[in-house]
Amino acid sequence: MDPRSEVLLRQAELFDGELLLAGLPADDLLGVLPHAQGWNWHAGDQALLATRFPGRSHFDTQMPAGDYRAAVLFLPKSRELSDYLLQALASRLAGKPLYLVGEKRAGIERAAKQLEAFGRPRKLDSARHCQLWGVEVEQVPEHPDLHALAQHYSLPLSDGALEIVTLPGVFAHGRLDRGSALLLEHLDGLPSGHLLDFGCGAGVLGAALKRRYPSSELSLLDVDAFALESSRLTLARNGLEANVIAGTGIESAPEGLSAIVSNPPFHQGVHTDYQASENLLTQAKRHLLKGGELRLGPDSFRKYPPLIDRHLGPCPTLAEADGFRIYSARG
Numbered sequence: 001m002d003p004r005s006e007v008l009l010r011q012a013e014l015f016d017g018e019l020l021l022a023g024l025p026a027d028d029l030l031g032v033l034p035h036a037q038g039w040n041w042h043a044g045d046q047a048l049l050a051t052r053f054p055g056r057s058h059f060d061t062q063m064p065a066g067d068y069r070a071a072v073l074f075l076p077k078s079r080e081l082s083d084y085l086l087q088a089l090a091s092r093l094a095g096k097p098l099y100l101v102g103e104k105r106a107g108i109e110r111a112a113k114q115l116e117a118f119g120r121p122r123k124l125d126s127a128r129h130c131q132l133w134g135v136e137v138e139q140v141p142e143h144p145d146l147h148a149l150a151q152h153y154s155l156p157l158s159d160g161a162l163e164i165v166t167l168p169g170v171f172a173h174g175r176l177d178r179g180s181a182l183l184l185e186h187l188d189g190l191p192s193g194h195l196l197d198f199g200c201g202a203g204v205l206g207a208a209l210k211r212r213y214p215s216s217e218l219s220l221l222d223v224d225a226f227a228l229e230s231s232r233l234t235l236a237r238n239g240l241e242a243n244v245i246a247g248t249g250i251e252s253a254p255e256g257l258s259a260i261v262s263n264p265p266f267h268q269g270v271h272t273d274y275q276a277s278e279n280l281l282t283q284a285k286r287h288l289l290k291g292g293e294l295r296l297g298p299d300s301f302r303k304y305p306p307l308i309d310r311h312l313g314p315c316p317t318l319a320e321a322d323g324f325r326i327y328s329a330r331g
């Protein structure tokens with residue numbers, strides 16, 4: 001059991017009945033709380049929960065409809081995302097309790113202050129390096145319009161400006177990451193066919209690819225529902241078409257790809273996690289056509305070349321700047 005769920009279950013009487021668990025971990029909590037529903041935006045957790053508790057967890061950027069007597073938010077990493085989620089939950093909980101649980105090192109103490117917008121928050125428990133807070137919703141906010149919270153920026157590419165739309169919680173919200181910028185400078189000479197932007201975030205690489213290779217089919221894949229929604233907004237803003245795939249990793253990608261381009265994932269919550277990137281390197285070959293290319297970066301830790309060498313083939317460095325490297329390997 002996730003330590004945050006253990007903290008909830010120390011006071012299980014608070015969590016009886018029709019309850020919404022937002023951002024819940026993929027553990028046994030739905031089994032112990034049989035009337036609770038889940039709201040998830042992580043495709044990996046959702047896949048596990050959907051198998052074990054069919055129909056009880058909803059993968060979406062929007063709060064699932066329902067008449068809940070209370071809700072719990074498992075604190076996400078991003079402050080902007082927790083703002084949106086708390087507002088969405090509080091807007092449907094007039095006079096009812098809203099709980100917030102999270103790890104101390106994830107900033108739960110600071111995040112609990114966000115509850116002050118709705119009433120008088122109280123710390124209910126502190127254990128397993130986590131805290132549980134609760135507030136009775138007295139000041140009911142408007143239901144937030146997610147798209148109105150988007151940030152926009154413009155990328156001056158050689159083939160014209162590209163408009164990027166990012167939503168709360170998405171990687172590099174409102175700005176271009178330095179590593180993505182380096183990769184954007186090195187998108188020439190990819191084999192045309194079916195291209196994949198793996199870990200697409202707001203779709204900055206994917207949109208640039210579709211612009212540069214208009215006759216190639218493009219797929220964008222991410223594990224996060226807010227990233228996928230941002231990618232859809234970015235594509236629409238630039239009049240581009242592509243397949244947007246909710247996936248748990250490279251295993252969710254199509255086969256027969258001519259190229260995979262990725263600024264690979266390296267964080268998950270507050271924990272560093274290279275698993276999705278390692279899987280990408282070890283399994284890319286299965287998804288690439290013979291001679292297809294994996295173009296990858298940035299890498300500042302030099303962790304990728306041994307894996308690429310072993311599973312794909314020789315791994316030349318295509319570019320290097322500010323300690324970052326971009327690699328290109330052929331399947």
Ligand SMILES: C[S@@+](CC[C@H](N)C(=O)[O-])C[C@H]1O[C@@H](n2cnc3c(N)ncnc32)[C@H](O)[C@@H]1O
Pocket residue numbers: 044171172177180198199200201202203204205221222223224227247248249250262263264265266276
């Ligand atoms: C470093 S960001 C890059 C985002 C975007 N391509 C850019 O350059 O701005 C990595 C992305 O990988 C996604 N990600 C993390 N784990 C993943 C997984 N298992 N499968 C697919 N995408 C994943 C994250 O949600 C994040 O959007």
